[in-house]
Amino acid sequence: xxxxxxxLSIVIITLNEEAHIGKCLKSLTFTKKIFQKQEVIVVDAQxxxxxxLIARKLGAKVYRRAWKGFSDQKNWALSQAKGEWILxxxxxxxxxxxxxxxxxxxxxTVPPNVDGFWIKRKAFFLGKWIRHCGWWPDAQLRLIxxxxxxxxxxxxxxxxEVKGETLALDHPxxxxxxxxxxxxxxxMDLYSDLTLLDIRAKKVKYWWYYLTLAPVMTFVxxxxxxxxxxxxxxxxxxxxxxxxxxxCKYAKLWEKEVWRNG
Amino acid sequence: xxxxxxxxLSVVLITLNEEKNIPRCxxxxxxxxxxxxxxxxxxxxxxSQDRTASLARSFGAKVIVRPWEGYAKQKNDLIALAKxDWVLxxxxxxxxxxxxxxxxxxxxxVAPPEVEGFLLKRKAFFLGKWIKHCGWWPDSQLRLVRRGKGSFTLTPVHEGMVVRxxVLELEEPxxxxxxxxxxxxxxxxxxxxxxxxxxxxxxxIKLWPFYLVLSPWITFFRMFxxxxxxxxxxxxxxxxxxxxxxxxCKYAKLWEKEVLKRNP
Numbered sequence: 001x002x003x004x005x006x007x008l009s010i011v012i013i014t015l016n017e018e019a020h021i022g023k024c025l026k027s028l029t030f031t032k033k034i035f036q037k038q039e040v041i042v043v044d045a046q047x048x049x050x051x052x053l054i055a056r057k058l059g060a061k062v063y064r065r066a067w068k069g070f071s072d073q074k075n076w077a078l079s080q081a082k083g084e085w086i087l088x089x090x091x092x093x094x095x096x097x098x099x100x101x102x103x104x105x106x107x108x109t110v111p112p113n114v115d116g117f118w119i120k121r122k123a124f125f126l127g128k129w130i131r132h133c134g135w136w137p138d139a140q141l142r143l144i145x146x147x148x149x150x151x152x153x154x155x156x157x158x159x160x161e162v163k164g165e166t167l168a169l170d171h172p173x174x175x176x177x178x179x180x181x182x183x184x185x186x187x188m189d190l191y192s193d194l195t196l197l198d199i200r201a202k203k204v205k206y207w208w209y210y211l212t213l214a215p216v217m218t219f220v221x222x223x224x225x226x227x228x229x230x231x232x233x234x235x236x237x238x239x240x241x242x243x244x245x246x247x248c249k250y251a252k253l254w255e256k257e258v259w260r261n262g
Numbered sequence: 263x264x265x266x267x268x269x270x271l272s273v274v275l276i277t278l279n280e281e282k283n284i285p286r287c288x289x290x291x292x293x294x295x296x297x298x299x300x301x302x303x304x305x306x307x308x309x310s311q312d313r314t315a316s317l318a319r320s321f322g323a324k325v326i327v328r329p330w331e332g333y334a335k336q337k338n339d340l341i342a343l344a345k346x347d348w349v350l351x352x353x354x355x356x357x358x359x360x361x362x363x364x365x366x367x368x369x370x371x372v373a374p375p376e377v378e379g380f381l382l383k384r385k386a387f388f389l390g391k392w393i394k395h396c397g398w399w400p401d402s403q404l405r406l407v408r409r410g411k412g413s414f415t416l417t418p419v420h421e422g423m424v425v426r427x428x429v430l431e432l433e434e435p436x437x438x439x440x441x442x443x444x445x446x447x448x449x450x451x452x453x454x455x456x457x458x459x460x461x462x463x464x465x466x467i468k469l470w471p472f473y474l475v476l477s478p479w480i481t482f483f484r485m486f487x488x489x490x491x492x493x494x495x496x497x498x499x500x501x502x503x504x505x506x507x508x509x510x511c512k513y514a515k516l517w518e519k520e521v522l523k524r525n526p
Contacts (some may be wrong), residue, residue: 126522180524181515182452189448211499233521236474237514244507251444251500258496259389 004108007037009081009146010089012060013073014042017091018049020176025058027095034104035083043077051091071151071158078150087143088160092176093121099171103143106169115148115164116141120172125238126180133228133238134221138175141166154198184241192249199253206257210250219243267367272302272346272409276336280354281312283439288321290358295322297367298346306340334414334421341413350406351423355439356384362434366406369432378427379407383435388501389443396491396501397484401438402431447504455512459519467520474513478506 010028014021021042030038040060044052045067052062063080067073078086085107089095099119106117120137122129130136141149141160149162178184222228222242228235273291277284288303295301303323307315308330315325326343330336341349348370352358362382369380383400385392393399404412404423412425441447466473485491486502494501518524 126518126524181511181518182456185448185452185511189445193445208496211496211503233471233517237517240510240514244510247503247507248444248448251504254496254500255389255444 005034005036006085006107007083008035008085008087009039009041009083010087011041011043011074011077011081012055012089012091013045013070013077014047014051014055014091015045015067016047016049017051018047018054019179020091021051022054022058023094023176024089024091025055025060027100029095029097029100030104034107035085037083039081039083041077041080043073043080045073071153074151074158078146081146084146085143086146089142089173090175094174094176096171096173099169099173102169102171106167110167111165113165114167115145115162116160116166117143118166118168119143120169121175122172123175123177125178125234128231128234130228130231130234130238132226132230133223133235133242134226135238137172139168143169181237181241188241188245188248192245192252195249196252196256199249200256204253206250206253211247211254214250215243215247218246267297267371269298269347269370270300270302270345271298271348271350271370272304272344273350273352274304274306274337274340274344275352275354276306276308276333276340277310277314277318277354278308278330279310279312280314281310281317283354284314284317284321286357286439287352287354288318288323291321293360293363294358294366297363302344302346304340304343306336308336337414337421341409344409347409348406349409349412352405352436353438357437357439359434359436362432362436365432365434369430370406373430376428377430378411378425379404379423379429381429381431382406383432384438385435386438386440388441388497391494391497393494393497393501395489395493396486396498396505397489398501400435404429406432444500444504451504451508451511455508455515458512459515462516467516470513470516470520474510474517477513478510481509482506 008030012024025040028040042052042055042060042062043065044055044062046064052064055062065073065076074088078088118139119142120139123135123138124130141162144160144162148164149160151158152161178187219239219242223235223239228239231238271294273294275287291301291303303321305318305323305325307318307325307327309327315327318325326340337351341351366380381402382405383402386398386401387393404425407423407425411427412423414421414423441450482502482505485505486499491498491502
């Protein structure tokens with residue numbers, strides 16, 4: 001059947017992502033046949049590295065905007081998009097050519113009541129795809145019709161929501177989560193601050209279980225119930241670090257609620 | 263009351279972005295000035311980007327700015343510049359008490375020549391609470407030495423001073439404000455675990471799976487049970503658990519470096 005041309009905007013928000021942004025942008029190889037108009041929008045929260053420079057060089061429209069939280073930044077990026085379809089990506093993600101083809105194929109035949117597509121993510125940790133530990137398939141609603149969806153207001157792991165029906169794509173994208181243990185620990189510090197905001201907003205009360213057994217349970221769940229042991233040493237590291245992550249989050253809650261008394 | 267001491271004293275400290283700690287630390291040296299009229303305070307600052315240097319100067323310190331070349335090297339070079347008969351080495355997150363100053367003065371006056379240094383106990387505070395167990399007390403350190411007799415050994419973290427002659431331990435402790443927040447602990451953990459990798463012996467490297475799996479539990483047990491950390495309450499528990507996770511991270515980084523051969 002004849003291709004019905006449409007338009008696509010890809011939106012990415014960044015902050016100091018020079019290590020990843022090039023790989024991400026180079027993976028966006030959509031054809032003109034399907035997406036007659038294409039634009040790549042990078043909303044950069046005033047990176048101090050070469051993120052903006054690299055993005056411009058690779059043809060993206062770069063906007064600079066002060067950081068006001070994930071969903072706020074993402075929704076602002078969405079509001080700049082002009083395409084009929086919008087694909088929201090992170091700088092540490094990468095499309096595969098199979099996924100690009102699948103998107104093009106599915107967009108042509110999509111029924112009008114469908115407003116979005118879920119995309120699975122292969123998460124790489126220190127170079128290895130983590131197939132268990134609860135890290136797979138980690139599907140995310142990322143490809144939506146413009147004007148039909150927005151990001152919800154959770155401090156971390158915010159997601160898109162759309163009004164209409166959604167479908168799932170078969171091919172996954174690549175997600176380069178952590179390049180090093182050091183980077184994991186840096187992000188852990190940041191994320192545990194953000195989740196802390198979240199759990200405090202939900203009026204979660206601190207109790208001793210959080211500091212003692214909760215991290216152990218997280219380890220057991222990740223390594224045994226979710227079969228992290230099948231990921232080899234990588235699985236053990238992910239499970240151990242997840243337990244530590246949990247501990248830190250609750251230690252910060254304890255610090256705020258109990259020790260500093262709010 | 264404050265009695266003049268015939269000998270002279272130099273205080274040395276090295277800094278990097280310590281504006282939060284400098285006033286407390288240098289402020290606590292004020293009683294020393296009454297005893298040692300020509301007290302010398304030498305601050306070796308590694309290009310702090312905050313107000314460390316100007317704050318230090320406002321406390322009468324002589325600030326020597328120089329790039330970072332490792333803790334021990336930095337300290338030793340500073341000690342070499344000191345002119346006092348005695349040299350006291352402190353860190354920016356430490357604080358002297360008036361009682362300790364009195365005791366130092368007395369002991370320096372009466373110390374026989376064969377005594378070349380004094381050990382100082384440290385009260386370690388974690389999130390505002392003095393941790394009396396967990397192996398964190400008394401944490402004595404050789405810090406007050408006769409000039410020319412002591413130097414720092416060159417190991418990557420937790421370097422200590424050594425002297426050839428006799429040493430005595432002072433009764434009065436100083437205060438050591440180790441961590442003000444969990445966040446600060448995490449930042450230091452990330453840095454220290456990088457540094458401690460350099461110290462791990464080759465035969466330990468081969469046994470990394472063993473250490474990775476067991477040493478966090480051993481660390482926790484040693485600190486919380488054997489060293490009575492449970493008596494420090496929840497602060498003690500958090501200290502011991504963080505130390506266990508610290509161990510895990512250290513060996514995880516060892517695995518990353520030695521097995522995966524990744525150089526982050």
